[in-house]
Amino acid sequence: MQTTYEAIIGLEVHAQLKTSSKAFCACSTTYGAMPNVNVCPVCLGHPGTLPVLNRNLVEWIVKMGLATNCHIRERSSFSRKNYFYSDLPKGYQISQFADPICYGGSVEIETEEGPKHIGITRIHMEEDSGKSIHDLDIDTLVDLNRAGVPLIEIVSEPDIRTAREAYLYLQHIRQILVYLDICDGNLEEGSLRCDANISIRPVGQTTFGTKTEVKNLNSFRNVEKAIQFEIARQIALVEGGAAVQQVTMLWDASRQETRVMRSKEQAHDYRYFAEPDLVHVVVDESWKQRLHSALPELGLAKRRRFVSQFGLPAYDAAVLTDDAEVAAWYEASCAHLNAQGPEAYKAVSNWIMTDVMRIMGQNKVSISNAGLSPEQLASLVDVVQDGTISSKSAKDVFAAMLGTTKTASELVQELGLRQESDEGLLRQLVEDVLRDNPDNLEKYRGGKSNLLGFFVGQVIKRSGGSANPALVTSIMKEALEQPTM
Amino acid sequence: MIDKHEVASIASLARLQFSDEDLTTFTHQFGRIVDYIGAITQLDVAGVEPMTHVHDVVNVLRDDVAGTSISTAEALSNAPKKNDAFFKVPKVLG
Numbered sequence: 001m002q003t004t005y006e007a008i009i010g011l012e013v014h015a016q017l018k019t020s021s022k023a024f025c026a027c028s029t030t031y032g033a034m035p036n037v038n039v040c041p042v043c044l045g046h047p048g049t050l051p052v053l054n055r056n057l058v059e060w061i062v063k064m065g066l067a068t069n070c071h072i073r074e075r076s077s078f079s080r081k082n083y084f085y086s087d088l089p090k091g092y093q094i095s096q097f098a099d100p101i102c103y104g105g106s107v108e109i110e111t112e113e114g115p116k117h118i119g120i121t122r123i124h125m126e127e128d129s130g131k132s133i134h135d136l137d138i139d140t141l142v143d144l145n146r147a148g149v150p151l152i153e154i155v156s157e158p159d160i161r162t163a164r165e166a167y168l169y170l171q172h173i174r175q176i177l178v179y180l181d182i183c184d185g186n187l188e189e190g191s192l193r194c195d196a197n198i199s200i201r202p203v204g205q206t207t208f209g210t211k212t213e214v215k216n217l218n219s220f221r222n223v224e225k226a227i228q229f230e231i232a233r234q235i236a237l238v239e240g241g242a243a244v245q246q247v248t249m250l251w252d253a254s255r256q257e258t259r260v261m262r263s264k265e266q267a268h269d270y271r272y273f274a275e276p277d278l279v280h281v282v283v284d285e286s287w288k289q290r291l292h293s294a295l296p297e298l299g300l301a302k303r304r305r306f307v308s309q310f311g312l313p314a315y316d317a318a319v320l321t322d323d324a325e326v327a328a329w330y331e332a333s334c335a336h337l338n339a340q341g342p343e344a345y346k347a348v349s350n351w352i353m354t355d356v357m358r359i360m361g362q363n364k365v366s367i368s369n370a371g372l373s374p375e376q377l378a379s380l381v382d383v384v385q386d387g388t389i390s391s392k393s394a395k396d397v398f399a400a401m402l403g404t405t406k407t408a409s410e411l412v413q414e415l416g417l418r419q420e421s422d423e424g425l426l427r428q429l430v431e432d433v434l435r436d437n438p439d440n441l442e443k444y445r446g447g448k449s450n451l452l453g454f455f456v457g458q459v460i461k462r463s464g465g466s467a468n469p470a471l472v473t474s475i476m477k478e479a480l481e482q483p484t485m
Numbered sequence: 486m487i488d489k490h491e492v493a494s495i496a497s498l499a500r501l502q503f504s505d506e507d508l509t510t511f512t513h514q515f516g517r518i519v520d521y522i523g524a525i526t527q528l529d530v531a532g533v534e535p536m537t538h539v540h541d542v543v544n545v546l547r548d549d550v551a552g553t554s555i556s557t558a559e560a561l562s563n564a565p566k567k568n569d570a571f572f573k574v575p576k577v578l579g
Binding site: 019020021026027028029030034035036037038039040041044052053054055056057058075077082084085086132133134137138139140141142143144269271274276278279280281282 | 494498500537538540542543544545546547548549550551552553554555557560561566568570571572573574575576577
């Protein structure tokens with residue numbers, strides 16, 4: 001019988017926090033500055049300087065810990081992780097080792113097979129290294145602007161089983177970071193980085209196989225692809241009678257493959273020891289409570305509320321809550337509706353998911369810069385709901401609305417798009433059309449019921465296009481059913 | 486006891502190279518230091534929390550406000566090799 005394998009995956013996610021200043025000095029963290037501009041003796045690692053911890057680093061990591069159901073360690077400390085690299089000026093990275101500030105948490109992801117819990121082993125504070133540039137000069141160039149920028153490392157339990165789950169977990173972690181407003185969550189620009197620990201074992205086996213670590217997963221697509229590739233590579237090795245070696249691999253996006261970066265023998269010996277220059281951090285109950293009460297509603301909770309409160313399909317709720325700003329904008333629109341109700345809520349959702357998001361994508365702007373306000377969209381949904389204009393004309397109103405502060409009612413007047421819904425007037429037009437088309441009326445009554453469209457079309461034509469089609473149809477049907485006119 | 490192999494690996498972590506003769510000398514000296522410190526291991530420290538600081542003070546924090554940095558020229562002034570904007574180091578591969 002053929003062996004079936006399962007993969008055991010744990011992710012290490014590094015999130016760069018969007019503080020104004022660095023972790024241990026007051027240098028700015030502005031991204032994209034000229035090289036070696038945001039530097040000072042502390043982050044350059046000059047002798048005799050002392051680090052002083054950024055309060056936001058502590059508060060934000062505690063928030064992340066609370067949002068991922070972690071325990072918050074009351075007293076934690078910093079350690080030095082020692083290694084030589086030219087973009088690490090001090091020769092060590094200030095990090096946390098034995099007593100990370102957050103530990104023992106979990107998050108819930110929604111997989112295609114239902115909800116699943118992924119454990120969080122730990123979340124700790126550390127500092128970023130500088131940047132080495134290898135391709136601009138014969139020598140390697142070093143820019144230390146990034147050296148000392150605060151990072152948090154989020155380590156998951158080996159609870160992930162598939163590349164898809166890894167992708168969903170990373171999406172979820174990203175969403176929490178962005179909702180908490182503590183990280184940009186941009187994998188391509190490196191404000192979020194992901195490494196994966198991967199091993200395989202035959203289904204049913206309880207012990208773990210030898211794991212490899214895959215680095216350089218710098219996009220969501222790459223995370224899924226690299227893990228898939230590495231699982232397949234390991235299975236092929238084992239099936240071929242070989243053993244998986246404990247190595248660190250690099251994902252090569254251009255070749256779509258993992259390759260060995262270093263073996264176990266070359267593994268680093270970081271010689272961690274306590275950082276003597278930083279005192280301990282104590283987060284007491286009242287500080288923790290204060291941070292807890294400041295937590296916003298997170299994505300998953302919001303998504304579930306959108307389904308129950310607005311009667312939205314799960315898909316709509318997921319799309320709208322993916323970005324906290326879009327979710328807030330949606331709620332603001334709904335609050336401005338004259339006619340509250342599931343139909344109108346769904347209509348608002350449809351406008352955002354199609355036309356508004358198309359503009360956001362085309363112009364690469366956030367929803368607040370898409371060119372209209374929640375009040376304006378609500379006014380547009382209202383005039384369609386109450387029959388003032390057809391949904392076809394609504395597209396024109398939407399287009400005219402962009403970049404203005406005009407409401408839908410104002411634009412309907414300006415563009416002359418008001419639908420004719422005066423029943424007496426429409427009834428007169430219906431009668432005129434039937435009188436002028438006796439041949440077709442006879443055919444209809446003889447069984448050609450598809451002529452209804454023709455009659456309705458004639459009425460709309462005579463109204464100059466303004467007749468409310470739904471109303472015309474119902475009046476026309478009524479008139480046609482009457483035995484004599 | 487410290488052996489020569491351990492001293493050699495510590496040297497390699499520190500990016501230092503020594504002659505075999507020096508390694509023998511250092512192994513002997515390292516051994517004496519470790520033995521001297523080793524006296525501490527005879528103490529009963531059961532139930533004693535490791536102490537990493539002599540001060541009781543905790544939570545020395547600064548507000549997250551960006552201050553002034555030094556100029557690029559100043560930052561590079563001690564660098565053995567540089568250009569206008571960057572530190573230069575021998576080519577390292579990713």
